[in-house]
Amino acid sequence: MAEPIVPLESLLKEARAAFQAEFGRPPPLAACAPGRVNLIGEHTDYNDGLVFPMALPLVTVVVGGPSASGQCHVTTLAAGADQPLSVQFAPPSAAAPLTPGPPAWSNYVKGVVANFKGGVEPFEAVLTSTVPLGAGLSSSASLEVALYTFLEALTGRAAESLREKALQCQKAEHEFPGMPCGIMDQFISAMGQADNALLIDCRSLESTLVPLADHQISVLITNSNVRHALTGSEYPSRRRACHETARLLGVKALRDASMALLDERKADISEEDFRRARHVVTEIARTEAAATAFADGDYATAGRLMNESHASLRNDFEVSCAELDQLQELASSVDGVFGSRMTGGGFGGCTVTLLKQTSVEACIARMREGFSGKATFYVCRPADGARVVPT
Ligand code: ADP
Numbered sequence: 206m207a208e209p210i211v212p213l214e215s216l217l218k219e220a221r222a223a224f225q226a227e228f229g230r231p232p233p234l235a236a237c238a239p240g241r242v243n244l245i246g247e248h249t250d251y252n253d254g255l256v257f258p259m260a261l262p263l264v265t266v267v268v269g270g271p272s273a274s275g276q277c278h279v280t281t282l283a284a285g286a287d288q289p290l291s292v293q294f295a296p297p298s299a300a301a302p303l304t305p306g307p308p309a310w311s312n313y314v315k316g317v318v319a320n321f322k323g324g325v326e327p328f329e330a331v332l333t334s335t336v337p338l339g340a341g342l343s344s345s346a347s348l349e350v351a352l353y354t355f356l357e358a359l360t361g362r363a364a365e366s367l368r369e370k371a372l373q374c375q376k377a378e379h380e381f382p383g384m385p386c387g388i389m390d391q392f393i394s395a396m397g398q399a400d401n402a403l404l405i406d407c408r409s410l411e412s413t414l415v416p417l418a419d420h421q422i423s424v425l426i427t428n429s430n431v432r433h434a435l436t437g438s439e440y441p442s443r444r445r446a447c448h449e450t451a452r453l454l455g456v457k458a459l460r461d462a463s464m465a466l467l468d469e470r471k472a473d474i475s476e477e478d479f480r481r482a483r484h485v486v487t488e489i490a491r492t493e494a495a496a497t498a499f500a501d502g503d504y505a506t507a508g509r510l511m512n513e514s515h516a517s518l519r520n521d522f523e524v525s526c527a528e529l530d531q532l533q534e535l536a537s538s539v540d541g542v543f544g545s546r547m548t549g550g551g552f553g554g555c556t557v558t559l560l561k562q563t564s565v566e567a568c569i570a571r572m573r574e575g576f577s578g579k580a581t582f583y584v585c586r587p588a589d590g591a592r593v594v595p596t
């Protein structure tokens with residue numbers, strides 16, 4: 206059995222009750238924003254490439270209202286966040302800007318407050334989420350975008366566009382938690398629409414909704430619940446390899462390279478860097494092809510591209526791990542599965558599987574039985590992006 210998807214109404218109820226208990230009145234405002242899963246297009250964002258995520262029915266909810274205390278007072282109900290679960294700080298001003306500091310989770314909040322256009326007035330809020338923290342389903346962006354949406358309602362000042370809002374939230378994550386993330390997570394959390402995935406061009410920042418509305422098709426997310434400790438050099442070294450190969454090929458980014466060009470210069474590139482670049486060049490092409498296949502309802506092709514993406518991440522980019530490989534293999538051996546791949550940065554986290562709705566239970570059973578660890582499953586359909594919700 207997959208994890209039950211907690212309905213938004215239940216989550217709101219929990220947040221409202223906690224707000225009432227802490228602040229002695231019902232919250233006048235509420236907003237929510239979703240987590241996401243990337244269907245295909247991994248490690249392409251920092252190469253000016255394409256990514257193809259969908260928003261999840263797993264969401265972060267923020268409830269609250271103005272405060273007479275002169276402070277911004279925020280409490281999280283997330284058990285996985287570091288202590289203390291409640292923070293207070295003065296609204297930032299030019300003379301006294303906000304600065305990052307412990308607890309770690311509060312930096313996602315402060316980053317958004319600091320980057321909210323035109324500043325905020327004192328407020329009090331409670332946040333809660335069904336997006337698992339740190340599992341690669343983007344609990345961080347869902348928090349940022351939900352809080353930004355809440356602040357829009359609080360101040361009556363909306364961002365110029367959803368793109369602007371997503372970029373402010375990305376900036377928040379760069380500046381306060383200090384995570385140099387790409388644009389995917391905040392874009393899909395702000396712009397997702399039910400029954401659609403979103404093809405995002407990380408160079409032009411243009412995005413295109415692609416229908417994924419066939420109810421006979423399911424997306425199964427499997428959280429391996431492992432996260433391998435990294436030395437810290439894995440991502441920077443891959444980024445550097447990609448950027449160096451692009452320079453050597455004489456192109457602005459690997460987005461502009463073809464396999465023909467890469468093959469032509471093979472002798473000038475180390476064997477490892479060649480494989481890193483081959484992953485990126487082929488992954489961008491696969492992502493474009495997969496978006497077309499999804500749009501055509503050609504799930505067999507989309508699934509094959511997902512399997513190829515996994516093989517490329519495992520063999521060429523070397524960011525998979527034994528657990529993700531095992532889950533991918535188990536899933537792709539099940540009847541009615543079109544394709545499966547690791548999703549997210551790698552070295553742990555989740556896989557995403559595209560399959561017939563009638564095969565979901567068999568696929569979960571096979572993965573549970575054959576997996577060496579303990580996995581968690583979510584069956585999802587593409588959900589809506591951030592929005593204000595009635596309290
Ligand atoms: P992911 O975005 O894949 O879940 P990240 O490492 O980018 O993983 O972000 C996880 C961090 O975001 C958490 O460790 C926590 O600091 C913060 N966070 C996310 N959701 C919440 C929440 N509901 N309450 C408090 N902190 C949160």
Ligand code: MG
Pocket residue numbers: 343344345346390
């Ligand atoms: Mg994140």
